[in-house]
Amino acid sequence: MLDGHVHTPYCPHGSADAMASYCEEAIKQGITQLSFTEHAPLPEGFKDPTPAQDSAMRWDDVPTYFATIKQLKNDYAKSLRILAGLEVDYIVGFEKETTAILNELGPYLEDSLLSVHFLQTTNGYHCLDYSADGFWSLAEKIGGVDALYHLYYKTVQLSIEASLGSFKPKRIGHMTLCRKYQLRYPASHSFETEWMHILKEVRAQGLELDYNGAGIIKPDCQETYPPLFIAKTAKEMGIPLIYGSDAHTVAGLKSGYDALLP
Ligand SMILES: [Zn+2]
Numbered sequence: 001m002l003d004g005h006v007h008t009p010y011c012p013h014g015s016a017d018a019m020a021s022y023c024e025e026a027i028k029q030g031i032t033q034l035s036f037t038e039h040a041p042l043p044e045g046f047k048d049p050t051p052a053q054d055s056a057m058r059w060d061d062v063p064t065y066f067a068t069i070k071q072l073k074n075d076y077a078k079s080l081r082i083l084a085g086l087e088v089d090y091i092v093g094f095e096k097e098t099t100a101i102l103n104e105l106g107p108y109l110e111d112s113l114l115s116v117h118f119l120q121t122t123n124g125y126h127c128l129d130y131s132a133d134g135f136w137s138l139a140e141k142i143g144g145v146d147a148l149y150h151l152y153y154k155t156v157q158l159s160i161e162a163s164l165g166s167f168k169p170k171r172i173g174h175m176t177l178c179r180k181y182q183l184r185y186p187a188s189h190s191f192e193t194e195w196m197h198i199l200k201e202v203r204a205q206g207l208e209l210d211y212n213g214a215g216i217i218k219p220d221c222q223e224t225y226p227p228l229f230i231a232k233t234a235k236e237m238g239i240p241l242i243y244g245s246d247a248h249t250v251a252g253l254k255s256g257y258d259a260l261l262p
């Protein structure tokens, strides 16, 4: 059992739970491999649009982050395989700056995710999943929930096509994050054209999907990213689905694990 998506105390919107505590709990839960994938620092010149500006790790914390992983690899060498990773944001218009981050930190990476949390509209950048209210106000601005889903899937598609250098992550994070508030703000249809397009491109490029359990415990979501009907198709297409708890607390480990495809 492996968990390919775990956050740490270096996440400003996460918890102070120590990285060693994640390792202890992972071992207790029967996890044999764990990737720490903290939100990489945001690209130069990008202003975090969230109210608390707390979306990503600070540059100052990066050396300690990787040093701690190195130490934990030693401490738990016998019981847990620990991989050094990052969850890297794909932001339209910041491809060059993101490539620079990847070129700098890539040599330290053993695993990584490419995720979309920020969407570009005509009046700047917005965080998709900061809060339900934020989601709704963004939807209203751009013409409704369907328009927001469409923009999100299009941005994920662009992330897959983007040239981000030789350290570009091989796994696409939570490809249906637009569904985080789906029970409160449903879209009118399933966007099959869009998600099929994403799956085909993921397969064509030999990439993997983050099979993310965090949505299960979100009251307005209650499903994995991607949900079963997409995960089934992905599996049939031979796309590797890599479980990720996306835990921001020790208690969040194994989130949604029981809801995965068998
Ligand atoms: Zn986070």
Ligand SMILES: [Zn+2]
Pocket: 087, 115, 117, 173, 174
């Ligand atoms: Zn994420």
